[in-house]
Amino acid sequence: MADTNPIIFRTYKTYGGYYVYDRHTNSVITLSREEFQELQAVEKGELPTEKSGVIARYQEQGMFVPNVVKEIYHPQTDIMEHNAKRRLQQLILQVTQQCNLRCEYCAFSGIYKENRVHSANWMSFETAKRAIDFYLEHSIDTPSAFIGFYGGEPLLEFDLIKKCVNYAKKTIEGKKIYFNLTTNGTLLEDERVKFLAENNISIAISLDGSKKEHDICRRFPDGTGSFDIIIKNLQNMSQNYPEYTKNSVRFFTTVNPYMDLGCVMEYFRVNDIIDERAIRYNTMVFKDLKKELNFQKSYFQIQKFEYIKAFFSLVGKLDKKHVNPLVHTFIENAKILKQALHKRIELDPVIHPGGPCMPGIIRLFVRYDGALFPCERVNENQSFYQIGSIEDGFRLDKMRDILNIGKITETECKTCWNLQRCSMCSNEIEFHGKEKPGREEKIKLCAEKKRATEVELYEQSVLKEFGYIVETEEMRK
Amino acid sequence: MKKLLLFPYHPDMGLLAQKAAKLKGYSIIGVHSFQEDILAVKAVNEQLGCNGSFAEMLHKCDAVLLLDDYRESETDKYYEVIQSAIDIGKQIIVTSLAAEKLDLGAYKGFCTILRNEPKSDLAKIIKKPAQGRVKYIIESPIIAVFGMGKSCCKFENQILIKSMLDQEGYRSAWISSNTLGALFGGYTTPDFLYDKHVAFEEKVIRFNQFVYQISVAEKPDVIVIGVPEGISEFSAHEYNHFAEYPLVVGSAVSVDSAVLCTYFLSKLDVDGMKRTLFHYRERFGFPVHMVSIGRTTFERMREFQQVAYLFLEEEYLQKHYETAVNQPDVFVGVWETKKTEDAIQKVFDRLKGNPDAI
Numbered sequence: 001m002a003d004t005n006p007i008i009f010r011t012y013k014t015y016g017g018y019y020v021y022d023r024h025t026n027s028v029i030t031l032s033r034e035e036f037q038e039l040q041a042v043e044k045g046e047l048p049t050e051k052s053g054v055i056a057r058y059q060e061q062g063m064f065v066p067n068v069v070k071e072i073y074h075p076q077t078d079i080m081e082h083n084a085k086r087r088l089q090q091l092i093l094q095v096t097q098q099c100n101l102r103c104e105y106c107a108f109s110g111i112y113k114e115n116r117v118h119s120a121n122w123m124s125f126e127t128a129k130r131a132i133d134f135y136l137e138h139s140i141d142t143p144s145a146f147i148g149f150y151g152g153e154p155l156l157e158f159d160l161i162k163k164c165v166n167y168a169k170k171t172i173e174g175k176k177i178y179f180n181l182t183t184n185g186t187l188l189e190d191e192r193v194k195f196l197a198e199n200n201i202s203i204a205i206s207l208d209g210s211k212k213e214h215d216i217c218r219r220f221p222d223g224t225g226s227f228d229i230i231i232k233n234l235q236n237m238s239q240n241y242p243e244y245t246k247n248s249v250r251f252f253t254t255v256n257p258y259m260d261l262g263c264v265m266e267y268f269r270v271n272d273i274i275d276e277r278a279i280r281y282n283t284m285v286f287k288d289l290k291k292e293l294n295f296q297k298s299y300f301q302i303q304k305f306e307y308i309k310a311f312f313s314l315v316g317k318l319d320k321k322h323v324n325p326l327v328h329t330f331i332e333n334a335k336i337l338k339q340a341l342h343k344r345i346e347l348d349p350v351i352h353p354g355g356p357c358m359p360g361i362i363r364l365f366v367r368y369d370g371a372l373f374p375c376e377r378v379n380e381n382q383s384f385y386q387i388g389s390i391e392d393g394f395r396l397d398k399m400r401d402i403l404n405i406g407k408i409t410e411t412e413c414k415t416c417w418n419l420q421r422c423s424m425c426s427n428e429i430e431f432h433g434k435e436k437p438g439r440e441e442k443i444k445l446c447a448e449k450k451r452a453t454e455v456e457l458y459e460q461s462v463l464k465e466f467g468y469i470v471e472t473e474e475m476r477k
Numbered sequence: 478m479k480k481l482l483l484f485p486y487h488p489d490m491g492l493l494a495q496k497a498a499k500l501k502g503y504s505i506i507g508v509h510s511f512q513e514d515i516l517a518v519k520a521v522n523e524q525l526g527c528n529g530s531f532a533e534m535l536h537k538c539d540a541v542l543l544l545d546d547y548r549e550s551e552t553d554k555y556y557e558v559i560q561s562a563i564d565i566g567k568q569i570i571v572t573s574l575a576a577e578k579l580d581l582g583a584y585k586g587f588c589t590i591l592r593n594e595p596k597s598d599l600a601k602i603i604k605k606p607a608q609g610r611v612k613y614i615i616e617s618p619i620i621a622v623f624g625m626g627k628s629c630c631k632f633e634n635q636i637l638i639k640s641m642l643d644q645e646g647y648r649s650a651w652i653s654s655n656t657l658g659a660l661f662g663g664y665t666t667p668d669f670l671y672d673k674h675v676a677f678e679e680k681v682i683r684f685n686q687f688v689y690q691i692s693v694a695e696k697p698d699v700i701v702i703g704v705p706e707g708i709s710e711f712s713a714h715e716y717n718h719f720a721e722y723p724l725v726v727g728s729a730v731s732v733d734s735a736v737l738c739t740y741f742l743s744k745l746d747v748d749g750m751k752r753t754l755f756h757y758r759e760r761f762g763f764p765v766h767m768v769s770i771g772r773t774t775f776e777r778m779r780e781f782q783q784v785a786y787l788f789l790e791e792e793y794l795q796k797h798y799e800t801a802v803n804q805p806d807v808f809v810g811v812w813e814t815k816k817t818e819d820a821i822q823k824v825f826d827r828l829k830g831n832p833d834a835i
Binding site for chain 2: 085141144172174175
């Protein structure tokens with residue numbers, strides 16, 4: 001009969017040491033070779049838990065506690081109801097579903113199964129006003145107002161954006177207002193830039209490196225590349241509004257299989273218009289693609305090289321300025337993991353794997369027609385993600401389902417060694433035409449998540465072997 | 478009776494409106510706030526039976542009371558309100574926290590800090606101030622109201638205790654942990670407690686003498702002390718002065734009975750709580766005879782490196798609160814008025830049973 005209260009842990013070794021990850025305390029300890037072998041025997045079922053002297057010894061220090069998990073339930077589920085009434089953080093308005101470009105890898109280009117494509121739908125000012133009012137009515141305790149404009153290409157609806165900014169500024173007196181806008185950069189003409197700069201609207205421009213690399217994917221419907229026009233706009237912008245350009249403009253580079261990553265990085269390193277520090281790399285989403293796409297071999301070589309540089313930087317052998325922004329996330333994650341393992345947070349009987357943020361509360365995405373979604377990244381065609389409307393308010397039942405995605409695999413999660421380290425958003429799970437994410441699809445993703453944690457723990461241990469430490473004040477955060 | 482107009486919106490406003498009948502020397506004629514608070518303000522004004530515009534309320538009031546800013550708001554409108562009030566000859570009263578945030582230099586002579594201090598002269602009561610580094614025995618029994626941290630309903634409990642004492646005919650003195658206690662006749666906590674240049678030892682002596690002064694001058698049947706902030710560090714950014722204030726109070730005076738205020742807990746771990754009560758007695762000298770579960774909770778906001786306080790609504794509290802099987806009847810939710818009054822009564826009864834007490 002299976003142990004209903006197992007002690008859950010994971011052993012692993014590096015070239016330099018032997019380790020065990022204890023799920024209950026979310027911590028890693030270094031083992032001797034003998035201890036490692038004994039724990040491996042327990043893991044394989046060759047040695048009963050109660051006969052392991054190693055487990056008994058570490059139990060005296062609060063580790064290897066038999067499984068306490070009784071239920072998979074997100075601890076923020078109950079408070080979500082309150083937060084939905086009074087503490088919304090950011091509003092994102094989909095001012096249009098139309099775009100003046102037809103980028104190869106775009107989420108709305110038609111290469112993804114079941115996702116929407118570009119269309120002539122746009123938001124009316126009436127809807128936008130109601131969305132802003134809805135946001136304000138539901139954010140009384142939030143210190144600042146964050147309002148974002150999203151598309152399609154939002155600057156196609158520049159007049160609407162202007163009206164929204166003016167309306168928000170008229171309606172909001174006490175809170176500081178932060179506006180932001182995500183754009184392809186082709187419509188940043190003088191009049192528009194003047195308004196954006198005067199209202200300090202942060203902008204994120206999609207730019208995929210040099211002309212050659214950028215224009216492979218980011219093209220107008222007639223096939224013309226968009227690089228030249230963006231650069232011309234940027235030159236004008238930095239000439240006329242240098243401070244604004246420096247402080248409020250960021251660039252998003254989507255790493256995709258069509259580009260040569262080496263050329264992209266080289267371009268950002270040597271060009272004199274764009275500050276390399278303002279670049280944020282993200283990777284094209286490979287979920288739900290209609291056809292298979294693969295990266296070139298050089299992509300993996302570059303990734304590995306930058307990864308090694310990041311590694312050297314973490315152990316103090318290389319200044320961070322030599323590490324490409326491409327792998328800055330790796331550096332940040334290594335710090336976060338170190339802090340988390342240091343804290344030794346014990347498991348609660350009622351818990352949920354990490355990943356889901358409070359849907360609609362951290363980011364509230366309002367579609368052109370007033371339908372509400374948890375953020376701009378989810379598929380608007382999936383009813384699972386429609387969490388209400390500005391007319392009828394929030395659907396708390398749907399928000400609870402999105403937040404409690406771990407419920408789908410409750411039995412597995414309860415005894416999974418990765419429970420404390422797992423991070424999974426429902427948006428990562430393929431739907432395969434179903435109305436909601438299925439168990440089978442989630443379990444497939446669970447395997448990937450476990451593998452990712454194994455790699456992270458391995459990296460963390462190797463970093464420690466090479467002298468990686470995080471400053472004390474950071475450990476306290 | 479001074480008629481007050483409150484600005485801007487603060488979650489304590491609901492409590493002020495609800496307890497308006499208990500105010501001493503003040504009345505609230507309405508509240509005003511930023512444009513985005515319109516619905517919340519409307520609800521409070523309805524509670525107060527007020528439906529006038531800002532201009533009408535401003536004309537009706539004697540003074541505008543500027544409250545703490547709990548959301549780091551822009552200050553422009555504060556100054557607009559101040560100027561509008563001054564223009565028609567109204568007084569401005571400011572809480573000390575609001576005064577810290579604003580630049581009131583240009584309004585000197587128009588603004589008063591909300592404060593209520595004992596009228597008696599400490600020098601006359603304590604004969605040898607030069608050798609005054611002495612702790613005096615306080616004859617009056619003391620009830621301390623302390624809590625886990627900020628905004629855990631300590632103030633609400635203090636108002637209730639004070640009004641029940643008044644109702645039962647006891648002569649009581651109250652040192653409020655919240656400046657707004659001054660509106661209900663409570664003394665404001667003396668500034669030296671918060672002064673980072675005053676040593677712990679000095680704070681203990683001075684607080685003891687402060688309470689002694691009240692005790693001698695007013696001879697109250699009981700003294701209620703609201704202990705500001707909380708009993709432990711929450712995070713690197715909300716450290717509650719590492720429990721300095723309860724330690725000062727606990728060292729300065731001998732507390733006869735204490736009420737612990739917690740944040741909202743949907744279900745109490747009674748045994749765990751009892752263990753911590755023992756700890757509070759040992760560490761602070763607070764014998765806890767009542768545990769009041771608050772209507773607020775908190776959230777650590779990693780991205781802003783701060784703690785956010787969540788002011789829960791009645792409906793939420795009713796829905797999510799579950800009484801534990803072995804829960805003693807002195808462990809109550811602050812929103813459960815009758816139960817809370819019964820629990821406070823038990824605290825009084827306990828003191829009555831002490832021949833030296835009430």
